[in-house]
Amino acid sequence: MTRGDAEFVEFAGAASARLVHAAFLMTGDHHRAEDAAQTALVRTYASWSRIREGDAYGYARSVLVNHLVDGWRRPIREYPTEDVPEQRGADVADEVTTRRWLVSVLGALSPRERAIVVLRYYFDLAEAKVAEELGVSLGTVKSTSSRALEKLRAAGIRAPETQETCP
Amino acid sequence: MSELKRLRDAMRATERPTALDVAAIMRDGRRLRRRRRMVRTGGATLAAAFVAAAAFTVVDRADPPPAQHHPTPAAVLPTSVAPSDAPPAPVGGVVDTGIRYGAEERVYYFVPVEVPHVPRVRIGLVGGRRLPGGALTADYLVNDVKGNDRSAGFHEIGCDQSDGRLTDPQVPTFGYFVGPAHSIIGTVDGQNMKARLARWSEDPQVVIFWFDPTELAPGVPLDGIVAHDVHNRRL
Structure with a gap:
């Protein structure tokens, strides 16, 4: 394995x-x-070979987000159900509840709004960086972000209610 | 706790350990790298092939012979899947758009493609340019990567986000729709933009569309796109 390949394996992991x-x-x-x-x-x-010396993670993140923003135009594969996590028993119910809540509130957003929310609040990127990664203007990021947050509030951005477990 | 902090915390609390197949990723990555190289080579070959075809037309019309062609290196973006072996040659007519860059004109045309394990995808749509001598460039190729290239509805859409790094000038957003589309409307930030349409010479059900770059800047992703028939019914 070349040094570049070894670096990629580490990066991917x-x-x-x-x-x-x-x-x-x-x-x-x-x-x-x-x-x-x-x-x-x-x-x-x-x-x-071109990006390994630079911001490879930023490149992968940008490819991912733009691929998904465009992805709604492609045929969408349907999967019957969300699979259940296999481990961390005691926290599973809470995690499943939180994941469902997240899917529900984020589902109220358009693909681009979701991308901006994820880049801003999951990856913690500045608005200017979000604009750069999505190839849109800073104004578009600000207005879309504001619209997304309004929708999230309307969809119930408050904390998810923890699912009761059996006594 | 603020609402945004709750959202942030929820996003992080639900992370799961994930193990992707890195060996498969590297194998596919190598394949993609090879395809990109082939398309670069194929673009130049395509330019030569087109000039030869144009020469017959010119002889029939007794026009002056075509000028020497100027093949340019083609570029392809990661969204594309390139033909594997044979160099791409246009299938059917080449659509002139009227979008000009000096003496060059933006054109769209189909080329044959082969996608591993996807036998019903046999064509891809190229955004290229017609050079002053009549030669074509292949700047940006998009094709389906699953299913059937003639299934009803929208297919892969070419949105050139190379920001001038791979294509110069950037390719206006384009794609094709299969069905009786009379108009196609794209939406960005609530603003509607009407696409230009042309039917493919080989199959009138295939409608090639593109957006005027002065209305939709290349690389700006669409929020939505719809097609309507002649009675303005949504398809």
């Missing part, structure tokens, strides 16, 4: 979970999220 989760937040579908993260990493690897 470190970046996968966040990329998949970001994609899940944007799609509400874990299978689709994995597909999207995989696609982003394939494209990142294809350009690895």
